Amino acid sequence: MYQLKKFYKEEVCKKLQAELDIKNPMLLPKLEKIVISVGAGDYAKDTKIMQNIADTISLIAGQRAVITTAKRSVAGFKMREGMPMGVKVTLRNNLMYNFLEKLIVIALPRVRDFRGVPRNGFDGRGNYNFGLNEQLMFPEVVYDDIMVTHGMNISIITTAHTDKEAFKLLELFGMPFSKGRAHG
Numbered sequence: 001m002y003q004l005k006k007f008y009k010e011e012v013c014k015k016l017q018a019e020l021d022i023k024n025p026m027l028l029p030k031l032e033k034i035v036i037s038v039g040a041g042d043y044a045k046d047t048k049i050m051q052n053i054a055d056t057i058s059l060i061a062g063q064r065a066v067i068t069t070a071k072r073s074v075a076g077f078k079m080r081e082g083m084p085m086g087v088k089v090t091l092r093n094n095l096m097y098n099f100l101e102k103l104i105v106i107a108l109p110r111v112r113d114f115r116g117v118p119r120n121g122f123d124g125r126g127n128y129n130f131g132l133n134e135q136l137m138f139p140e141v142v143y144d145d146i147m148v149t150h151g152m153n154i155s156i157i158t159t160a161h162t163d164k165e166a167f168k169l170l171e172l173f174g175m176p177f178s179k180g181r182a183h184g
Helices: 003-020 041-045 047-061 093-110 163-173
Strands: 031-039 066-069 084-091 128-132 152-158
Touching (some): 041 047, 047 084, 084 093, 128 163, 152 163
Antiparallel strands (some): 066 084
């Protein structure tokens, strides 16, 4: 499943070089990493549910997820130091391209009433963030094995210097952005 990486090297680089008018191919924007994270919320005290969430994210990502813990206690949030707070996994290289391909080709089209990912998820430095409401759209997830449905945040970190460059990169990859105001 290395088609997306091959597609980037053969097709996307040429189009980016022409459209962004970048002479040096080393300055072309590319994917750096993808971070998938889930906040625990009310389930932070239940270790079985936290482990189930970690297992589900590990299945989706193809790499073992890490349960993150609180660094300090905050009484207002009923949070103690060392308490599990969420789950995250960072994907790089081939696993990153495999996940992005699976997300664009398989998972997002399976979302009910899907009208595209929002265009306003760029942070000003060429990175893109968006959230999914549930994990059931991924083919690896077995409905009977999950204890709770949960959403997830997906952060796509690129080497692009501007949001316009990052938008063009993701658009050429085939990211289904919602119709509306063009970015840039």
